[in-house]
Amino acid sequence: MSEPLLVLDNVTKNYGAIEALKGISFSIGKGEVVALLGDNGAGKSTLVKIIAGGLEPTSGRMLFEGKDFLARSPAEAKAAGIETVYQDLSLCTNVDVVANFFMGREITRKVLGIPVLDERAMEAVVGKALASAGTRIPSLRTNVEHLSGGQRQAIELNRFVHWGGKLVLLDEPFAALGVEQTRRGLDMIRQVASQGIGVVIITHIMQQAFQVADRIVVIRQGVVAGDVARNKTSPDAVINMITGETLAGAGPAG
Amino acid sequence: MNLRTRHALEFVLDNLVWFMLLLVLVVFSLFIPNYFQLGIFANIIEASSVLGVMSIGLALVIIAGHMDLSVESVAALSAMAVGILFCSSGIGLGVQLHPEWLMVPVSLLLALAVGGLIGAFNGYLVVKVKMSAFIITLASYIWVRGLVLVISGGRSAQDLAPAIRWFGIQRLIGLPLTAWIAVACFVVFSLIMAKTPFGRHLVMIGGNETATFRAGIRVNRNLIIAFVLAGAIAGLAGWLLAIRTSGATANLGVGLLFNAFAAVVIGGVSLKGGVGTLPGVYAGVLLLSAINTAINLMGLPANFTQVIHGLLVLAAVLLDAFKQTIRQRLA
Numbered sequence: 001m002s003e004p005l006l007v008l009d010n011v012t013k014n015y016g017a018i019e020a021l022k023g024i025s026f027s028i029g030k031g032e033v034v035a036l037l038g039d040n041g042a043g044k045s046t047l048v049k050i051i052a053g054g055l056e057p058t059s060g061r062m063l064f065e066g067k068d069f070l071a072r073s074p075a076e077a078k079a080a081g082i083e084t085v086y087q088d089l090s091l092c093t094n095v096d097v098v099a100n101f102f103m104g105r106e107i108t109r110k111v112l113g114i115p116v117l118d119e120r121a122m123e124a125v126v127g128k129a130l131a132s133a134g135t136r137i138p139s140l141r142t143n144v145e146h147l148s149g150g151q152r153q154a155i156e157l158n159r160f161v162h163w164g165g166k167l168v169l170l171d172e173p174f175a176a177l178g179v180e181q182t183r184r185g186l187d188m189i190r191q192v193a194s195q196g197i198g199v200v201i202i203t204h205i206m207q208q209a210f211q212v213a214d215r216i217v218v219i220r221q222g223v224v225a226g227d228v229a230r231n232k233t234s235p236d237a238v239i240n241m242i243t244g245e246t247l248a249g250a251g252p253a254g
Numbered sequence: 255m256n257l258r259t260r261h262a263l264e265f266v267l268d269n270l271v272w273f274m275l276l277l278v279l280v281v282f283s284l285f286i287p288n289y290f291q292l293g294i295f296a297n298i299i300e301a302s303s304v305l306g307v308m309s310i311g312l313a314l315v316i317i318a319g320h321m322d323l324s325v326e327s328v329a330a331l332s333a334m335a336v337g338i339l340f341c342s343s344g345i346g347l348g349v350q351l352h353p354e355w356l357m358v359p360v361s362l363l364l365a366l367a368v369g370g371l372i373g374a375f376n377g378y379l380v381v382k383v384k385m386s387a388f389i390i391t392l393a394s395y396i397w398v399r400g401l402v403l404v405i406s407g408g409r410s411a412q413d414l415a416p417a418i419r420w421f422g423i424q425r426l427i428g429l430p431l432t433a434w435i436a437v438a439c440f441v442v443f444s445l446i447m448a449k450t451p452f453g454r455h456l457v458m459i460g461g462n463e464t465a466t467f468r469a470g471i472r473v474n475r476n477l478i479i480a481f482v483l484a485g486a487i488a489g490l491a492g493w494l495l496a497i498r499t500s501g502a503t504a505n506l507g508v509g510l511l512f513n514a515f516a517a518v519v520i521g522g523v524s525l526k527g528g529v530g531t532l533p534g535v536y537a538g539v540l541l542l543s544a545i546n547t548a549i550n551l552m553g554l555p556a557n558f559t560q561v562i563h564g565l566l567v568l569a570a571v572l573l574d575a576f577k578q579t580i581r582q583r584l585a
Contacts, residue, residue: 054468075470090468094461094528099454104469106451116449146582 005030005198006051006069006167011060012222013046020046022222023060028167028198033189035213035230036202039242042219044202045087048169051200052084053077065166075104081166085156085173087202093145097137100144101126101159129162130154134184153177161188168192170201174208186212206235218242260584267577271521271537271570278541282548289551296428302543303436304329304494306536308510309517310443311487313535316518317447318480319460319527320380320387324394325488326511328372330402330502332365332492337411337502339364340418344501346411354417361418365493366486372398373485377478395511403504410503414496422497432494439487444532456480460527516563517542520570542566 004027013021021043028034038044049055051062053071062069064080071077074084091100098119107122108115126140135154137147144152153173160168170189174182189212193199203209209216210230218226218241226233226241266273283290308325315322340361342348351357376394380387421431447453455476459466467473491510496502521538523530542563549559 052468073470074468075472078470084468086468090462090465092458092461092465092528095454095458099458103458103466104455104471106454108451115451117451117454146584 003030004028004063005032005065007063008047008051009061009063011047011050011062012058013043013050013055014058019222021050021057024219024222024224026217026224026227028200030166030198031193031196032215033193033199033201033213035209035216036200036219037204037206037209037216037238037242038219038225042242043222044219045171047219048084048171048200048202051077051167052082052169078104078165082169083160083163083165083167084169085160085171087171087175089152089156091144091152091155094143096143097130097140097147097155098122098126100155101129101162105163125162129158133158133161133188150177150181154181157185157188161192164192164195164197167198168200170199172202172204174203174205182208206238209238210235220244263580264584267580269534269537270573270577271534271541275537275541275544278544282544286548286551289548292428294547294551298540298543298547299437300430300433301546302539303433304491304498304507305510305513305517305542306436306539307439307494308488308491309514309521309535309539310439310532311484311491312514313518313521313523313530313532314443314447314456314480314487315387315484316523316525317460317527317530318456318477319463320477320480321391321525322373322376322387322481322484322488323391323511324372324376324398325484325491325514326507326509327395327398327402328369328485328488329492329495329510330505330507331372331398332368332489333496333499333502333506334402334406334411334492334504335368336361336365336418336493336496337414338405340415341411341501342413342415344411344413345406345409346413346501348415350415354415357415357417358421361496362490362493365489365496367489369489369492370482370486373482373488374478376485377481380481381474381477402506406502406504408504410501412501414500419497419500422500432497435490435494439490440532440536443487444536447532452476452479457528460529462528513542513563516567519567522570522574524574538570 007027008024010023010025011021012019012023024047036044036047046055050057053074053076056070056072069080071080071082077084092103102122107118109118110116123140130137135158137151144155157173174185177185186208189199189201201212213230215227215229216233216238217224218238220242226238308329312322312325338345339347339349340357351360372394376391379385379390424431426434447456455466455471459471459473459476463473495507499506517538518535519525520541521530521535523535545562545566546559549556549562
């Protein structure tokens with residue numbers, strides 16, 4: 001594995017008496033795609049939120065590019081170079097495609113010292129980004145509420161590809177996509193990784209994990225139940241890790 | 255549908271309230287004797303200046319997904335503070351400053367500061383303590399009005415210093431300067447909302463607060479600024495109100511809140527947040543004022559005003575739902 005980008009060392013998260021994460025340790029290298037698998041409630045989304053600055057861990061530490069790292073807000077994580085695509089879409093449906101694409105990072109020009117939105121420049125960038133990804137949206141000035149689920153997810157995916165950063169977290173990014181768009185989405189992930197960006201993708205679909213990931217990390221009941229290179233494992237072995245080695249006596253599913 | 259008709263249709267939908275205003279003015283001019291005169295139109299703009307300024311602050315907070323019920327009481331408190339200091343009879347202290355014009359910036363800053371402070375208090379409780387804006391600002395609506403009663407003892411201040419009143423008397427192109435101040439406020443805040451990142455962020459926060467937080471926008475900071483602005487703008491409305499009545503009474507401005515709500519809703523702002531523009535709100539304010547003037551001219555009892563305003567709000571909400579269905583077809 002190449003030089004580690006993000007290292008998690010015994011990260012835990014308690015909600016009152018409930019231990020959602022009991023101590024997670026693994027690492028992600030530059031340009032590596034890690035698929036994070038696990039049953040519902042295993043703690044995948046909690047883990048992503050901790051890395052992305054949406055939640056603070058109860059204990060444990062993280063190293064990002066070799067330095068101690070803890071994001072107290074999504075803004076801090078973004079500043080460090082961590083982009084996140086969440087399961088429930090993070091779009092403002094009351095504004096247009098361009099405004100969503102640039103949310104919080106608008107291009108401005110100064111008029112009398114006051115920052116003014118440069119709509120034309122932003123529209124040009126969005127048009128180029130969407131065209132190069134093959135996404136077709138009738139008008140970039142349409143409010144997102146009038147777009148389909150697939151078009152919305154495409155905007156989010158294009159947004160992360162465009163902004164890149166150093167590490168990308170994807171929480172079930174293809175839930176609303178059709179077959180062709182999913183294939184294109186997986187291509188986008190490989191393309192992003194080839195630029196040296198680390199990618200963590202959470203998915204429920206084994207086939208996607210094996211299509212795109214270099215390494216597969218399985219979380220079960222708040223601990224890492226398996227951490228294997230893709231070419232050294234099989235879907236059946238991974239399913240066993242997710243559910244617990246033996247189906248009988250596996251207990252409640254995390 | 256070709257692109258031209260589509261654009262035309264969207265333009266009409268975006269500015270529907272302006273077309274309504276135009277229609278109402280044409281109908282009134284045709285059917286009400288003496289309605290069609292410049293003086294009447296100037297009067298419509300003049301009469302709507304206080305309500306207009308107050309509606310801007312209310313609209314900002316509602317667009318950001320919250321609520322400010324305290325604007326009316328805040329305006330009254332600012333007006334009372336200005337009245338007590340700079341009025342010469344009643345409970346007025348008749349404070350004199352030299353040179354005289356110095357009273358203008360001092361009274362204005364006082365009004366803005368009173369409003370801004372209460373806005374900051376509201377904003378802090380809503381954003382940091384995470385309480386419902388409806389309840390917090392309802393409480394402010396009550397206690398701030400109470401404070402007006404306490405500091406005035408229920409009495410009034412009259413005879414505002416001439417240097418300040420000058421703004422209500424001096425006319426420019428047929429309108430008093432107070433009306434120009436209201437128009438300028440609409441222009442400035444419309445530009446802020448439409449053209450600056452701050453305005454864009456407020457609209458997006460009103461649409462999906464979680465998404466904006468995840469995108470790294472400083473949601474809390476922006477919301478507190480919105481509340482402070484709403485308070486300060488209400489303070490400005492109070493300053494204009496004190497000029498207009500040349501003083502302040504304990505029940506000054508009672509009922510303005512509901513007119514401001516009506517104007518904001520008629521202007522196309524959704525109470526759910528994230529939808530609406532300030533030019534629309536101004537059209538809503540003018541529409542209310544145009545109807546009031548018509549009622550006056552026709553000699554109807556003033557009590558009809560309230561019935562008509564209520565029906566107008568209902569019509570605005572129904573129209574908004576209708577607009578939504580058309581837009582969905584367009585997309």
